Amino acid sequence: MAQQVEKDAADQLVSDFTPPTAAVRNLRKLSDPKPRRAADGDKITPGRRVGRIAMYVGLIIFAIALLAPFAWMVLSSFKSANEVFSVPVKWLPETWVWQNYVDIWTESNMLVWIRNTLFLAVVVTFLQVLTGSFAAYGFARMRFKGRDVLFLLYVGTIAVPWQSYMIPQFILLSNFKVSNTLWAIILLQAFGAFGVFLMKQFYETIPEELSEAARLDGLSEYAIWRKIMLPLSIPALASLTLLTFVNTWNDYLGPLIYLRNPDLWTIQLGLKSFVSNLFDTNYALLFAGLTISVIPIAIIFLLGQKYFVEGIATSGLKG
Incomplete structure (x- = not known):
């Protein structure tokens, strides 16, 4: 008799925690007076x-x-x-x-222009990602006197228009004998405050406990940046890479000021040479060249779109 009582109690306990059958669940839904809700919890009105x-x-x-x-x-x-x-x-x-696409290759130095533009875009992008991520690690993880003030001053340079210091910068680079060379454009854009800001915001979403554990294991700050921070920052790095590459590829004013030799022209300067005046310009040929110039940017954006959106979305969050 005692065994039967224990068995009944066990069956009752199991039935209390057993989900109702499909028929019972459907009956409960029909009798539920609450309105149907969307996936995010809001009423569908x-x-x-x-x-x-x-x-x-x-x-x-x-x-x-x-x-x-x-x-x-x-x-x-x-x-x-x-x-x-x-x-x-x-x-x-x-x-x-x-x-038109055949003529743009045969009647211009399109191959030279694309080569120069690609070289500048790749080198500038690499340097900006390298310097931006490295400086951002110092601002995000290192503790030193005046760090916050220095960061604000550095980021504040984003608000300063380039036209306000364009002439002194040109004189400085001319004195260094790099004017009319590709090195002028590289030195101009090798460092960027926006990249430091973007990477610093992303670094702050990474738990600092990872860095502390790495220091206890004997890793240096350089090793922490290279082995921990960079692998975890792929979305932000992809966003910075894409933005820098596009800006360098589309840059017109910088090459216009510093590159006077036609053999050093970028694709933007080269296509501008087609527009001598409004009446004798073959705009169909010009549009063919512009379409060719957009193709690399479109391909890179499509390949990195996922990381770009993820990096921009998470760089404004703080962990």
Whole structure:
């Protein structure tokens, strides 16, 4: 008898913790007076649904307006010279002129321009990522007198327009005999306050206990930065790499001031040489060159989009 009582009690205990069957759960849902909720816990109301639809429509319109000039440039690169600015505007060319892409290579130094631009973009990006991540580690993890003031002063240089110190900088680089060389552009952009700020904000999301444990294991600060901080900062490094590469690739004013030799021109300066005046410029040929110049940036952005979004989203958080 005692064994039967114990068995009944055990069965009752198990039944108390056993999830209800599907039929019972469905009956409970039907009898539940609470309104259905979205995944984020908010009520799905008609007003909220209309607002979401309006948001999507607005984003689609904004995307179309943003991509329309780019689409017109690409389509115009396949038009004839007289068809580019036809009135009314014709989006699709009447005759697809593929010869424009052949002529842009044969009638210009496009290969030289791309080589110079790629060299500057790669070298400047490498130096900015190296110096920015290293300086950011010092500001984020090292303790020294005046650190916060020095960081504020350094980051404050972002607000200073380049045009305000452009002439003294040109005189300085001319005295160093690097004007009219690619070294001028490299020295100009090898250091950047934005990269230090971006990396410092990301470093502060990494638990400091990792650095303390590494110091107890005997690692130096250089080893901590190289073996711990850098591997954990791939999203921020990818964001900084992408932003720096794009800015250097699209830079026009710097090469215009310092690069006077046509053999040193970047792709932006080279394409500008096509625009002598408004009346004899072959804009179809120019748009073909511009389309070629955009292709590397588009490929790099598509490959690094995931890390770019993740790095920007997390760099503003503090752990």
